[in-house]
Amino acid sequence: METEADVLEELLNIETEIEDVQDQIKLLLERQEKLHERQSELKFLLEAYKASGTGNSANENASRSSSLEDWSGSFEWDSQADDVRLNIFGIPSYRQNQKEIINAIMSGRDVLVIMAAGGGKSLCYQLPAILRDGVALVISPLLSLIQDQVMGLTALGIPAFMLTSTTSKENEKFIYKALEKGEGELKILYVTPEKISKSKRFMSKLEKCHNAGRLSLISIDEAHCCSQWGHDFRPDYKSLSILKTQFSNVPVVALTATATQKVQYDVMEMLRIPKCVKFVSTVNRPNLFYTVRSKSSVGKVVVDEIAEFIQESYSNSESGIVYCFSRKECEQVAAELRERGIAADYYHADMDVNAREKVHTWWSKNKLQVIVGTVAFGMGINKPDGGYYYIRTNLPVLSLCSDVYFCNSR
Numbered sequence: 001m002e003t004e005a006d007v008l009e010e011l012l013n014i015e016t017e018i019e020d021v022q023d024q025i026k027l028l029l030e031r032q033e034k035l036h037e038r039q040s041e042l043k044f045l046l047e048a049y050k051a052s053g054t055g056n057s058a059n060e061n062a063s064r065s066s067s068l069e070d071w072s073g074s075f076e077w078d079s080q081a082d083d084v085r086l087n088i089f090g091i092p093s094y095r096q097n098q099k100e101i102i103n104a105i106m107s108g109r110d111v112l113v114i115m116a117a118g119g120g121k122s123l124c125y126q127l128p129a130i131l132r133d134g135v136a137l138v139i140s141p142l143l144s145l146i147q148d149q150v151m152g153l154t155a156l157g158i159p160a161f162m163l164t165s166t167t168s169k170e171n172e173k174f175i176y177k178a179l180e181k182g183e184g185e186l187k188i189l190y191v192t193p194e195k196i197s198k199s200k201r202f203m204s205k206l207e208k209c210h211n212a213g214r215l216s217l218i219s220i221d222e223a224h225c226c227s228q229w230g231h232d233f234r235p236d237y238k239s240l241s242i243l244k245t246q247f248s249n250v251p252v253v254a255l256t257a258t259a260t261q262k263v264q265y266d267v268m269e270m271l272r273i274p275k276c277v278k279f280v281s282t283v284n285r286p287n288l289f290y291t292v293r294s295k296s297s298v299g300k301v302v303v304d305e306i307a308e309f310i311q312e313s314y315s316n317s318e319s320g321i322v323y324c325f326s327r328k329e330c331e332q333v334a335a336e337l338r339e340r341g342i343a344a345d346y347y348h349a350d351m352d353v354n355a356r357e358k359v360h361t362w363w364s365k366n367k368l369q370v371i372v373g374t375v376a377f378g379m380g381i382n383k384p385d386g387g388y389y390y391i392r393t394n395l396p397v398l399s400l401c402s403d404v405y406f407c408n409s410r
């Protein structure tokens with residue numbers, strides 16, 4: 001006959017055992033994750049080995065992707081590249097790795113670029129896009145980012161277009177004609193990954209462009225979006241593997257500011273560029289300053305604090321971004337900043353694309369000082385002039401990042 005003490009003792013034993021089992025499950029799950037990681041690395045190495053067909057060891061071949069080939073020497077396009085850099089882009093000299101990356105692309109190699117945000121990745125594919133014959137295709141994840149790039153290139157007189165939901169029928173017709181028949185001036189074409197995965201019409205025009213020898217290069221911006229291990233995985237990036245399969249002789253350039261070793265493997269595997277040349281530049285951004293300030297618990301006072309910060313620190317109306325958590329909050333804060341004499345407007349995913357484009361353009365042209373946005377705005381936005389800052393309001397404190405010409409929303 002069991003006594004209460006016996007029951008209690010068995011219960012305690014069982015609870016101890018359950019804890020043991022839970023510890024073991026935790027250890028096994030950790031082990032499983034490590035094995036998955038190693039499995040994907042090994043699969044990548046195997047693919048690299050198969051792709052080489054040279055009898056090199058897989059490791060040797062994979063390391064060729066970051067090989068010591070010298071891309072800094074003299075090439076036949078040097079003087080033309082210098083001319084475009086200086087006279088079209090207005091850039092006096094190259095930054096770290098830019099010249100080497102350009103040389104590798106011009107030599108027809110696939111390239112993986114890891115360079116800090118604002119480090120100058122765009123020049124690395126835009127310059128070869130101008131030098132090489134034909135049309136360069138650029139895949140970029142966000143409409144705002146694409147608009148920013150096309151706006152900047154157009155201002156430099158470079159025939160750049162985008163094919164997105166905001167493209168007019170007239171421009172769409174022009175782009176399709178340029179791809180299919182080589183008519184009209186089109187050097188750089190920006191699309192979102194959805195265009196590759198969902199538009200058969202676009203892919204068929206692209207194929208015609210390639211068959212006629214007019215697809216000059218394929219650039220994949222924010223390439224970490226390919227990787228499930230990255231912080232910004234986009235399912236549509238998976239479909240980009242078709243590009244190398246279908247257009248195997250066209251150089252692919254994958255660019256990102258953030259990629260761990262594992263994400264790099266993933267990107268190379270996903271984009272089918274195991275033998276790419278890899279360039280890693282320093283991620284140090286000396287132009288960034290962060291400040292954290294305590295924030296009032298009263299909403300109206302917080303807006304006073306933000307307005308005061310902007311007016312005191314940026315008295316020449318230098319532009320910036322204020323980040324808010326919700327769409328409603330963006331609209332409210334923008335209105336309250338306007339009440340305080342600051343030219344502000346809001347930007348979020350609930351607005352129609354034309355309204356978003358209008359706000360972005362005005363801000364780019366300094367007709368608007370502040371965009372109050374959700375994280376829908378910011379990634380890859382390039383605004384080199386004057387001071388620049390962003391403020392996050394959705395934290396218990398105000399986080400201020402100033403004196404940058406560029407920032408990411410994260």
Ligand SMILES: Nc1ncnc2c1ncn2[C@@H]1O[C@H](COP(=O)(O)OP(=O)(O)OP(=O)(O)O)[C@@H](O)[C@H]1O
Nearest residue numbers: 093094095117118119120121122123257380382384
């Ligand atoms: N060699 C250079 N010298 C001076 N300025 C440069 C140079 N290369 C690029 N820039 C400028 O640096 C700024 C940032 O460049 P860019 O937009 O290409 O950065 P990025 O690396 O593409 O950033 P993101 O991570 O958003 O893609 C731009 O204003 C660009 O004109």
